[in-house]
């Protein structure tokens with residue numbers, strides 16, 4: 001393996017401010033250490049060879065890790081994209097291609113943001129829409145702040161490489177990158193029987209990368225005997241604030257010729273709605289997906305889909321109907337309403353009283369109606385369980401039950417509408433719409449779904465006085 005070198009990628013002089021500058025690693029860096037010349041231990045080679053050869057995304061069926069490591073030579077660089085800065089640690093061949101690419105990059109301008117970063121409760125921070133985003137609408141685009149190989153020769157310690165990379169970022173990018181979420185896990189790297197028993201815990205910078213980076217492809221010369229993998233790791237500052245959802249409303253794409261990631265809407269996103277992506281492939285069953293998220297990303301998903309009460313999941317025909325009934329915990333112990341058949345015994349305000357009275361808790365009616373739904377669901381014989389929309393027209397008790405459920409579902413949707421809670425309003429309107437049989441009713445509900453603020457009582461509820 002040859003030593004690492006340092007350069008700067010520089011865009012053509014006619015376009016000042018966009019460049020790739022290679023920087024020398026620190027004096028005490030181990031990149032040029034004699035260790036670098038050592039071949040990786042055979043068991044490690046065997047594991048890595050299997051992982052790369054058998055993974056079709058790498059398209060490298062004759063990959064040989066020992067030769068790969070021996071033939072690597074990396075360059076550490078800072079990248080000035082003009083509107084943002086980054087740092088890269090790349091195989092020399094890839095680095096050279098990138099240098100050429102960056103010279104030719106068209107000038108890109110930042111567009112007015114349609115989003116903000118704010119608290120997303122138990123998920124930490126999240127990204128929220130600040131204006132309406134149509135389906136397939138542009139949300140943002142950005143260049144990476146860190147670019148690194150997907151697979152590094154064992155001779156270059158990951159922790160050292162990431163330290164070099166992060167610490168070569170300009171101050172503002174460094175400050176933002178180091179404020180990103182970490183998962184504080186001991187080790188989320190995939191384990192295998194033949195892997196060394198205990199890998200050291202990830203460094204702070206590695207943790208940031210493990211928690212936030214995504215896999216992207218770079219243009220790699222594949223006509224060399226021990227060429228670099230096309231897949232690389234990239235860190236993006238905006239994308240890193242997007243939380244996962246099992247029913248995401250946005251998706252990112254990567255353009256290796258412009259080195260730009262773009263986030264677009266999968267469906268209409270209303271102002272105030274959280275912008276979410278999926279961290280994994282959503283083709284499997286929900287339990288398997290949750291397990292995969294836990295194994296790969298280290299968290300228990302608390303997205304809207306994963307916290308839906310079971311009757312909601314059943315009524316939407318969602319793949320998440322396999323969730324255990326205990327998720328209805330959210331509605332147990334809630335208040336009930338004397339105005340509803342199934343909610344006698346408690347003194348609750350009407351909807352009109354509630355939305356005009358700021359001294360009442362925001363959730364008082366929502367909880368009451370959810371509680372009522374929960375009790376109806378519990379009281380129905382198991383054999384009659386048909387879900388909210390799957391009722392039998394010939395059975396009087398069932399259809400009465402269904403009407404009651406519709407009433408509660410619509411009341412919950414109205415409350416969320418009055419609170420201006422886009423995500424929950426949509427969730428409950430979807431269910432309410434399903435049980436309406438009249439076409440004209442469905443049209444009205446569809447209108448509210450695509451533009452929640454057209455709901456007549458949208459945001460009418462006065463804020464609670466605490």
Ligand SMILES: C[S@@+](CC[C@H](N)C(=O)[O-])C[C@H]1O[C@@H](n2cnc3c(N)ncnc32)[C@H](O)[C@@H]1O
Pocket residue numbers: 120122123124125126180181182183211212239240241242243244245297299300301302303
């Ligand atoms: C890429 S970051 C997303 C932004 C992050 N919430 C923040 O505060 O910067 C990934 C981390 O966010 C949290 N997270 C993202 N989606 C989540 C979800 N659906 N349920 C629970 N936690 C989630 C997890 O802690 C995860 O490790």
